[in-house]
Amino acid sequence: MEKKIIITVAVTGSRPTKEMNPAVPYTPKEIVDAAVECHKAGAAIVHIHVRNPKTGQPDFKVGLFKEVLEGFRERCDMMVNLTTSGLLLEGTDVISQRLQPVYLKPDLCSLDLGSINFRDRVFINPPEWAEAAAKCMRDNVVKPELEVFDVGHIYQAGDLIQKGLIDDPPHFQLCMGIKWGIEASPENLLFMKSKLPPDSLWSVLGVGKAQLPMITMAILLGGNVRVGFEDNIYFKKGVLASSNAQMVEMAADLAERLGRQVATPAEARRILGIKNVG
Ligand code: ZN
Numbered sequence: 001m002e003k004k005i006i007i008t009v010a011v012t013g014s015r016p017t018k019e020m021n022p023a024v025p026y027t028p029k030e031i032v033d034a035a036v037e038c039h040k041a042g043a044a045i046v047h048i049h050v051r052n053p054k055t056g057q058p059d060f061k062v063g064l065f066k067e068v069l070e071g072f073r074e075r076c077d078m079m080v081n082l083t084t085s086g087l088l089l090e091g092t093d094v095i096s097q098r099l100q101p102v103y104l105k106p107d108l109c110s111l112d113l114g115s116i117n118f119r120d121r122v123f124i125n126p127p128e129w130a131e132a133a134a135k136c137m138r139d140n141v142v143k144p145e146l147e148v149f150d151v152g153h154i155y156q157a158g159d160l161i162q163k164g165l166i167d168d169p170p171h172f173q174l175c176m177g178i179k180w181g182i183e184a185s186p187e188n189l190l191f192m193k194s195k196l197p198p199d200s201l202w203s204v205l206g207v208g209k210a211q212l213p214m215i216t217m218a219i220l221l222g223g224n225v226r227v228g229f230e231d232n233i234y235f236k237k238g239v240l241a242s243s244n245a246q247m248v249e250m251a252a253d254l255a256e257r258l259g260r261q262v263a264t265p266a267e268a269r270r271i272l273g274i275k276n277v278g
Contacts, residue, residue: 004263005255006224008203009038010047011244013230014058021233021240027053028067037245039078042252044268047081060086062100069104078265081108081145087123095129099136107274109137111144114153117180130156134165141275147173149181154195161197171272172202177210184210189217205231215251219258227251
């Protein structure tokens with residue numbers, strides 16, 4: 001079992017609002033402040049979405065990503081993972097719009113596989129998207145985080161690996177409990193893990209009340225974990241989390257109680273084989 005555990009924190013996502021939890025960050029400064037706090041609590045990677053600073057609506061302006069990335073790098077060595085989900089983008093050039101964050105050369109970018117019904121729309125990730133994204137990330141020396149929402153998506157990632165488009169080691173995020181994706185159950189997590197290509201690194205997120213059971217299983221199984229407001233706004237039943245850092249602290253404490261040491265950003269960089277030095 002890999003002893004060190006990498007904690008990723010997804011500080012804002014695109015769905016939670018300040019009405020749902022007042023601690024959800026919107027502006028680049030709020031996002032950077034939240035991430036710095038999470039670094040102190042034990043996170044090695046921060047996964048970033050951006051919001052319209054005034055309204056809090058999901059946004060995808062490259063200037064906002066740049067402001068967060070640069071603001072954060074001035075303050076901290078934690079790795080940055082920018083989203084490429086671009087769920088609300090429209091037009092004929094959605095693929096190239098989605099890839100804009102890659103050119104900012106963060107340490108990682110998410111690479112979503114498999115199209116899936118998602119809230120009130122279809123989250124479209126066709127084969128040409130996956131290949132274009134993998135090539136773009138490889139050319140820009142950005143590590144892809146292969147986000148999978150169901151077991152078939154792992155096979156699609158396997159094709160990219162076979163085509164030589166993903167550098168070793170492949171790094172998966174097993175997204176458990178997204179509505180209409182694979183249900184977050186212990187059996188399903190074991191099944192997903194059993195389908196991963198050999199020598200893959202993997203992390204697990206669980207949505208809402210599935211967060212704690214899923215990260216606990218990942219800790220026990222030797223995987224890595226993701227927490228944060230993108231996945232869950234509660235600290236426990238009926239109690240809102242006071243900050244992203246509170247959830248990171250909880251995950252770090254749980255990991256250590258269960259015999260896993262929390263990886264520093266430098267250690268996580270080595271484990272993931274990240275070449276980009278920021
Ligand atoms: Zn995300």
